[in-house]
Amino acid sequence: MGAGLARSSMLIKRSPRTCDKIIAVRNQLTNSSREPNPLNPQDFLKPVERDLALVEQELHRQSSSNIQLIDRIGKYIQDSGGKRIRPAILLLSARMCGSEDQACYRLGAVMEMVHSATLVHDDIIDDAKVRRGRASVNAHWGNEITVLMGDWLYMTSFYLALNERNFKILDILADVTRKMVEGELLQLSMGRNPDITEEQHLEISMRKTAFLFSACAQIGGVLGAVSREQEEALRLYGLNLGMAFQLVDDVLDITSNESRLGKPVCSDLKEGKLTLPLIYLMRDGKPEHRELIRASIRADGFGGASREKILDLVQEYGTADRVLEKASEYAGLARCCLEGFPASEAHAALVAIAEYIVERDR
16 A cells, blocks of 8 residues: 655655656755745735636636526635645646646636545535534535535536546546545545554555646646746645645644634544544553544543643654654755745745645644
8 A cells, every 4th residue: 555655755756867867856955955935825826816816717607507406505715715725736846837728727727626626525524513613514404415516516627627628637537536546545544543553554645635736737738838847846845835834734633723713623543543643642652642642532522631741742752853853854845845946926936835735723
């Protein structure tokens, strides 16, 4: 299951030549001073604000339906907000590669719809009641309607992508969707398993989260008609960025609060999922600490232990900090993947996204 995964460079193992180049650049950057990034990490959306507005218009258009229920749920999902990081990555990657075609914002909407479909399906599987600070779709309309709405979002996104008549993009979308479903199935097969390994968890994270980031960046390169090597660099940028994003999510699920996160904290543990901070604690903690976590998994919650007790152990062993360090490594690898592209506002924004992801608090 974890074939080809090897610590921080695991995501670039498939392409040895690219791997060597990225690692060489990373070493150069480590051993030499860099000028500070001119774009504030919080401002990475500014270069594509107009295009993101067009993405929102396209989402509104595609979510509208003469079937009232679909129309109502579609608007509910769109109005729930979200950071729109995925379409931003596609738009910025395309712009960095010289493309500002109308297909960019249409495909940005496609990626956001695919992401929304995964969220509504995930909430059914996890029996989640809150998403982005308000009732989840399944809590509002029930599981039967929600699973069909998720299917509708998938099919609508593919219909919109098909209109571009670009088989390379369709191949990427089909591949990433398959991998995301595989990731969900792998996670379900590992449910309530206190002995899940770091390697197994990272494989799930790569499939469920990182591959969609990767597809966004790669499609930007396809729209810009870049070389095969540059397209691969963008794919790896997105893959490493997505891994950083998921690892920060793992930490926030334990250390944040519901008002900031927009959903219940420690939801992963309550659902029987061990994420990396607790996997490290299982590996490095005392026998009684491991039993505490095992009991929490068995009890669909904390098994008599308080969240504060588990958080104290995470802080005592520094496992959350270690996960954030690993997230920073992935973000660093993502930045290295951009070294072959000329400096531009879009390039600076893609670098800033990598910095924002490890600094965010929600």
